[in-house]
Amino acid sequence: MAKKASDAGGGRSQAVHRALKRAIIDQALTPGSKLPEDSIGERMGVSRTLVREALVRLSQEGLVELRPNKGAVVARPSLEEGRDLFLTRMALERLVVETLSGNLTPDQIDALSAHIEAENASRAQHATSIRLAGEFHTLLAQMTNNSSLIRYVNELVARSSLILALYGRPHSSECAVSEHRDLLDRLIAGDTAEAVALMSHHLDSITIRAVLPKEDDIRDVLSAYASAEGLG
Amino acid sequence: MAKKASDAGGGRSQAVHRALKRAIIDQALTPGSKLPEDSIGERMGVSRTLVREALVRLSQEGLVELRPNKGAVVARPSLEEGRDLFLTRMALERLVVETLSGNLTPDQIDALSAHIEAENASRAQHATSIRLAGEFHTLLAQMTNNSSLIRYVNELVARSSLILALYGRPHSSECAVSEHRDLLDRLIAGDTAEAVALMSHHLDSITIRAVLPKEDDIRDVLSAYASAEGLG
DNA sequence: TCATTTATTATTGTATGCAATTTTTGCCAT
DNA sequence: ATGGCAAAAATTGCATACAATAATAAATGA
Numbered sequence: 001m002a003k004k005a006s007d008a009g010g011g012r013s014q015a016v017h018r019a020l021k022r023a024i025i026d027q028a029l030t031p032g033s034k035l036p037e038d039s040i041g042e043r044m045g046v047s048r049t050l051v052r053e054a055l056v057r058l059s060q061e062g063l064v065e066l067r068p069n070k071g072a073v074v075a076r077p078s079l080e081e082g083r084d085l086f087l088t089r090m091a092l093e094r095l096v097v098e099t100l101s102g103n104l105t106p107d108q109i110d111a112l113s114a115h116i117e118a119e120n121a122s123r124a125q126h127a128t129s130i131r132l133a134g135e136f137h138t139l140l141a142q143m144t145n146n147s148s149l150i151r152y153v154n155e156l157v158a159r160s161s162l163i164l165a166l167y168g169r170p171h172s173s174e175c176a177v178s179e180h181r182d183l184l185d186r187l188i189a190g191d192t193a194e195a196v197a198l199m200s201h202h203l204d205s206i207t208i209r210a211v212l213p214k215e216d217d218i219r220d221v222l223s224a225y226a227s228a229e230g231l232g
Numbered sequence: 233m234a235k236k237a238s239d240a241g242g243g244r245s246q247a248v249h250r251a252l253k254r255a256i257i258d259q260a261l262t263p264g265s266k267l268p269e270d271s272i273g274e275r276m277g278v279s280r281t282l283v284r285e286a287l288v289r290l291s292q293e294g295l296v297e298l299r300p301n302k303g304a305v306v307a308r309p310s311l312e313e314g315r316d317l318f319l320t321r322m323a324l325e326r327l328v329v330e331t332l333s334g335n336l337t338p339d340q341i342d343a344l345s346a347h348i349e350a351e352n353a354s355r356a357q358h359a360t361s362i363r364l365a366g367e368f369h370t371l372l373a374q375m376t377n378n379s380s381l382i383r384y385v386n387e388l389v390a391r392s393s394l395i396l397a398l399y400g401r402p403h404s405s406e407c408a409v410s411e412h413r414d415l416l417d418r419l420i421a422g423d424t425a426e427a428v429a430l431m432s433h434h435l436d437s438i439t440i441r442a443v444l445p446k447e448d449d450i451r452d453v454l455s456a457y458a459s460a461e462g463l464g
Numbered sequence: 465t466c467a468t469t470t471a472t473t474a475t476t477g478t479a480t481g482c483a484a485t486t487t488t489t490g491c492c493a494t
Numbered sequence: 495a496t497g498g499c500a501a502a503a504a505t506t507g508c509a510t511a512c513a514a515t516a517a518t519a520a521a522t523g524a
Contacts, residue, residue, distance in 0.1 A: 011300060049281075052285070053284075053285070053288055056285055056288050056289060057288060057292055060289055060292040060293070061292070062380075062383075068243060081379055081380070084377075084378040084379055084380055084381065085380050087327065087378060087381070088324070088327065088378060088380040088381045088384065091323050091324055091326065091327040091381075092320070092323055092324070094323065095319065095320065095323040145316075146316040146319060146320060147313055147316055148294075148313070148316055148320040148388065148391075149316065149319070149320050149323075151294075152320065152384055156380065159380075
């Protein structure tokens with residue numbers, strides 16, 4: 001009665017969905033990449049039908065754009081969408097922090113600490129580094145036990161990696177790790193106000209790194225590179 | 233080159249999706265109703281393939297539950313999910329209010345006023361009354377121009393009608409209309425703090441009507457009916 | 465040589481067919 | 495009647511077939 005090994009929980013279409021999602025988040029598939037039903041199906045050993053189903057789901061999550069008659073591509077959110085997205089993330093993650101502050105169990109604290117350790121360890125690999133940084137937030141959301149909240153934070157975190165891929169400066173995730181540690185400390189202490197402030201600042205700094213250029217105008221971005229070359 | 237009349241914008245699967253969604257929100261299809269691919273396809277004049285696609289989308293939105301090998305049913309969120317949902321709604325609609333307060337254009341004010349009028353007019357029909365009450369919130373969200381925010385508020389409002397259908401007391405939407413009016417006034421005045429407070433109170437009262445019974449325990453609900461019958 | 469048009473090929477949109485699973489029906493024994 | 499069991503019907507999961515649309519290559523004429 002054993003299931004096929006590759007069918008890890010829930011229909012095979014879900015497997016395709018997970019695989020593609022992971023590839024997108026890891027930036028193996030970058031924004032704009034074409035996603036032809038045929039080739040994907042062939043590669044994954046399923047028919048177009050199941051690939052299609054997965055693509056529909058991904059499009060509902062905002063990770064994929066479905067252009068009628070023209071095929072699916074990895075979504076390319078605009079800067080404006082990016083800024084809006086982080087605004088929305090802030091609203092939801094504030095709720096996460098408020099819910100969790102002072103209510104973390106020892107097990108949860110351990111899990112979060114361990115995760116932060118892992119983040120530190122993998123500073124080298126850009127791809128996994130970004131993924132782990134995101135997973136810290138989804139891990140927090142998970143602990144609220146609020147199903148809608150979990151779903152939306154997951155979605156927004158996933159889409160954030162698209163924004164980072166498109167507009168993020170290099171090395172953009174470095175300082176985030178210590179901010180995660182600080183946030184955790186405040187959550188443990190039950191200092192809700194400060195925890196919210198930290199989360200706010202944390203997301204702001206991600207936003208600035210990723211998405212602010214348009215407002216500052218391009219010159220600010222360029223100046224960094226200019227001075228690095230001894231110009232300006 | 234005219235499209236078929238029934239194909240109003242976007243593929244036919246989207247049409248099926250909209251039709252089912254509307255039916256669910258209007259409570260023509262109540263939580264738990266079976267949604268067989270065959271019958272739906274027959275009724276809508278499309279094949280199972282397209283119905284399936286629509287059902288997948290609906291399940292991603294939390295309106296439909298997809299039970300493997302056992303077919304789709306209209307979702308039956310638990311009381312706990314209901315409470316969580318309203319918590320999440322609050323977090324997002326707070327952002328809506330903060331964004332809009334003091335920034336409504338005359339056109340937007342007109343649109344909102346007109347909508348409130350419509351709500352007043354349709355107090356009689358239970359089904360449309362609920363739908364219009366929901367649409368007031370989605371209309372507000374729409375005006376923020378924040379795409380993620382719009383999507384999530386839409387989803388949560390839609391799912392709220394499921395909660396109402398399952399746990400709401402009769403006549404539960406009556407007082408909401410005046411609260412909408414008050415909120416609009418505060419938004420126009422740019423009184424952000426008070427607007428947030430009103431929205432908070434508004435959603436609280438919906439929550440209480442719909443979802444509190446479990447915390448109060450069932451007796452509180454029953455007592456209302458009991459005294460109406462001269463019992464207790 | 466380059467623009468434009470026409471074939472050719474690739475890819476999507478949708479229906480349908482078949483195996484697998486679940487639900488229902490009908491039957492029998494208790 | 496009623497509980498259990500087997501056969502039948504209905505329903506889902508998935509692949510495939512074919513038409514329709516878009517992308518690409520070839521060919522034609524200036």
